[in-house]
Amino acid sequence: MINVTTENFKTDVIEASHRLPVLVDFWAPWCGPCKVIGPLLEKIEAEYGGRFSLVKIDSDQEQELAGAFGIRSIPTCVLMIGGKPVDGFTGAQPEGQIKAFLDKHLPPGDAHPANEEALDEMGEEDPAQALERLAAELHQNPKNDEVRAELAQRLIEMGLLEDAAQTLAPGLNQLPPKARLEAMHHWLLALRFVDEDPQGGHTVDHWDALIASNKRDFPARLAKSRLLIATGDWPAALDELLEIVMRDRAWENELARKTCVALLELMTPSAPKVDPSTIGKSAGGIELSGKAAATLDPQSELVSRYRRKLSMALN
Numbered sequence: 001m002i003n004v005t006t007e008n009f010k011t012d013v014i015e016a017s018h019r020l021p022v023l024v025d026f027w028a029p030w031c032g033p034c035k036v037i038g039p040l041l042e043k044i045e046a047e048y049g050g051r052f053s054l055v056k057i058d059s060d061q062e063q064e065l066a067g068a069f070g071i072r073s074i075p076t077c078v079l080m081i082g083g084k085p086v087d088g089f090t091g092a093q094p095e096g097q098i099k100a101f102l103d104k105h106l107p108p109g110d111a112h113p114a115n116e117e118a119l120d121e122m123g124e125e126d127p128a129q130a131l132e133r134l135a136a137e138l139h140q141n142p143k144n145d146e147v148r149a150e151l152a153q154r155l156i157e158m159g160l161l162e163d164a165a166q167t168l169a170p171g172l173n174q175l176p177p178k179a180r181l182e183a184m185h186h187w188l189l190a191l192r193f194v195d196e197d198p199q200g201g202h203t204v205d206h207w208d209a210l211i212a213s214n215k216r217d218f219p220a221r222l223a224k225s226r227l228l229i230a231t232g233d234w235p236a237a238l239d240e241l242l243e244i245v246m247r248d249r250a251w252e253n254e255l256a257r258k259t260c261v262a263l264l265e266l267m268t269p270s271a272p273k274v275d276p277s278t279i280g281k282s283a284g285g286i287e288l289s290g291k292a293a294a295t296l297d298p299q300s301e302l303v304s305r306y307r308r309k310l311s312m313a314l315n
Helices: 009-018 032-047 063-068 095-105 116-121 127-140 145-157 161-172 179-196 204-213 218-230 234-247 251-267 290-294 298-314
Strands: 022-027 053-058 076-081 084-090
Touching: 009 022, 009 053, 009 076, 022 032, 032 053, 032 095, 032 145, 076 095, 084 095, 127 145, 145 161, 145 179, 161 179, 179 218, 179 251, 204 218, 218 234, 218 251, 234 251, 234 298, 251 298
Parallel strands: 022 053
Antiparallel strands: 022 076, 076 084
């Protein structure tokens, strides 16, 4: 797997795809489904033993590349062969569907299982072992909401939605529930809507048609936002939710506002550990302040922008 930017795009994608098919994974750090499909794609790349190359492009950091491919939601995967895109798919697809997609285009060859010993040497924790560890820690200390949140998030990312709901339930019974637990609850509601509700099978175009005929069709706006959340387009989901907030903040016990707050919590980058001596400086030691410093973290800027939009909608 290779991380691609505008600097190495020509070499590692365009030129490389003349020698070997290249699967381009457009993702972003805040995207929940991206965290599901990313490790799965890496696993498949290893199993296919050199039949294709996987590269990842952070669509937030590389907006020029995302725009060139017309990326409208993430995760989106594009297969490049001979320097040109030949096919693609959007959303966190199951392993079987991804393999079927690849097998339509890749040259024949034997797939080989991933080298488990190599993974062990890299110090990567097996997902099942991680679940067992977190479950044991939570059993020992049921009031540890940080562990509860991490366990629930891993379950969601692995598609174990019912288990995630059961894990979250005790924490949600607290008054008030912790912000992180409440945030994952709303993420889970969106995923379960798409997976379990008959209405969840409709496309964005279906909901757009309903909204066009009635701007105050809040159930349609909420359904569209949940579809966008489930497919990883969280900024677009926020835009739809803000439309509800501006028109009727109190609708469904402020559900739109609460979902906005939840998404912003999930999108907020974890605070990095900072050396006090480097505060306000770049890696080269150059003093930074104000807007110049803010531009170093586009994800934080995105979250701040939507927090301002929510604040304006509420006032």
